[in-house]
Amino acid sequence: MASSAVLSLGPESNLTRYLQEIRKFPILSPQEENELARRWRDKEDDAAAHKLVTSHLRLVAKIAMGYRGYGLPLNELISEGNIGMMQAVKRFDPDRGFRLATYAMWWIRAAMQEYILHSWSLVKMGTTASQKKLFFNLRRLKGQMQAIDDGDLKPEQVGKIATTLGVPEQDVVSMNQRLSAPDHSLNAPLRSDSEGEWQDWLVDDQASQETTLGEAEEMNGRHALLTEAMKSLNERERHILSERRLKDEPLTLEELSHQYGVSRERIRQIEARAFEKLQKAMAVEVEQRRRQDEGISLRAHIAD
Numbered sequence: 001m002a003s004s005a006v007l008s009l010g011p012e013s014n015l016t017r018y019l020q021e022i023r024k025f026p027i028l029s030p031q032e033e034n035e036l037a038r039r040w041r042d043k044e045d046d047a048a049a050h051k052l053v054t055s056h057l058r059l060v061a062k063i064a065m066g067y068r069g070y071g072l073p074l075n076e077l078i079s080e081g082n083i084g085m086m087q088a089v090k091r092f093d094p095d096r097g098f099r100l101a102t103y104a105m106w107w108i109r110a111a112m113q114e115y116i117l118h119s120w121s122l123v124k125m126g127t128t129a130s131q132k133k134l135f136f137n138l139r140r141l142k143g144q145m146q147a148i149d150d151g152d153l154k155p156e157q158v159g160k161i162a163t164t165l166g167v168p169e170q171d172v173v174s175m176n177q178r179l180s181a182p183d184h185s186l187n188a189p190l191r192s193d194s195e196g197e198w199q200d201w202l203v204d205d206q207a208s209q210e211t212t213l214g215e216a217e218e219m220n221g222r223h224a225l226l227t228e229a230m231k232s233l234n235e236r237e238r239h240i241l242s243e244r245r246l247k248d249e250p251l252t253l254e255e256l257s258h259q260y261g262v263s264r265e266r267i268r269q270i271e272a273r274a275f276e277k278l279q280k281a282m283a284v285e286v287e288q289r290r291r292q293d294e295g296i297s298l299r300a301h302i303a304d
Contacts, residue, residue, distance in 0.1 A: 015075050022057040030099065037094035052089045052100060053082075059101055060085050063108050069139070070116050077112050084111030130167035134175040137165055142176075152176070225289075229281035236260070237274035244271050 028036070028051075039048035060081040067077055088104035096103075113136060141161050142153070153161070153176055162169040230238055243251040253264040260267065 015078075018075070018078075019061060022054070022061065025054040025057060028052075028055045033100055034094045037089075037092055037100065040089065041092075041094065049086075049089050052092075053085055056085055056101060056104055057082065059104065060108055063105060064112060067112055067116060072116060072119055076119075077115065080111045080115040081108045084108040087111070128171075130165070130171050131175060133165050134161075134167060134171060135179070138172070138175055138179065141165075225282055225285055226278075228285055229278050232277055232281035233274050237270060237277070240267060240270050241274040241278065245275065 033052070033055075036045075036048040036052050039045040040052065061078055064074055064077040064081050068074060084107040085104055088100070088107035091107075092100055092103055113132065117132065117135065138161065141164060142157075145157055145160070153173065158169050158172045161167075161172050165172075230241075233241065240256060243256060253267045256267045257264045
């Protein structure tokens with residue numbers, strides 16, 4: 001579908017002049033609208049589509065007026081609505097029996113609401129259907145309850161809003177808090193006379209690189225120590241101990257007794273003996289490494 005200059009409103013556009021210009025486009029009769037819609041649908045006649053769009057620009061502007069309370073430039077809302085209008089014309093089926101304006105208003109509102117959601121806050125305000133419903137209706141309902149300036153909503157108010165909109169109460173509380181707290185830059189100074197910024201006070205929950213490296217080295221050391229100590233066990237002891245102590249889902253004594261054709265008590269004894277041997281072997285290995293480290297340190301000291 002070809003676009004027209006009248007569909008685009010730049011930031012420097014004269015909004016008053018634009019509103020005056022779009023009033024010059026005539027309102028179509030049902031018969032004219034139906035004929036133009038068929039020409040576009042059946043023949044992709046750009047002139048017909050252009051006439052359908054321009055005849056509804058006043059509808060776009062009227063809907064945009066209803067979203068002025070979100071603090072966004074009206075010309076930008078109109079531009080987004082015009083895109084929605086073009087999408088509506090592109091998909092309109094005149095055989096459905098309703099007027100283009102009835103169909104188009106949903107596309108226009110959807111385009112404007114998506115723009116508001118992405119522009120109103122640096123943090124995305126609405127991702128689910130219930131959040132979007134709350135974003136565009138919460139202030140109105142709070143006004144009806146005379147709770148605009150009350151901060152946190154009372155439980156009965158939360159319940160009434162949730163019931164009215166058909167959304168979870170927790171979503172009502174969360175959206176009210178988000179709408180009540182304006183965005184702040186993390187680069188903003190703490191005070192007017194301070195060079196420090198808010199981001200300087202953010203706590204990193206992740207471990208430092210030194211801690212992560214130290215923990216990795218310690219884990220590798222323990223794994224090497226265990227691997228070396230396991231060599232002191234025979235094959236059956238290693239298998240039973242591994243299945244009973246080193247697996248996320250250990251086998252039962254019953255299962256192992258069936259594997260080896262012995263009693264559960266015998267498996268328990270082998271496991272206990274293997275664990276005791278493993279502890280002794282690890283103690284010996286730790287002592288040997290300690291002596292090796294001391295020897296290396298002593299030689300380095302002598303060399304210095």
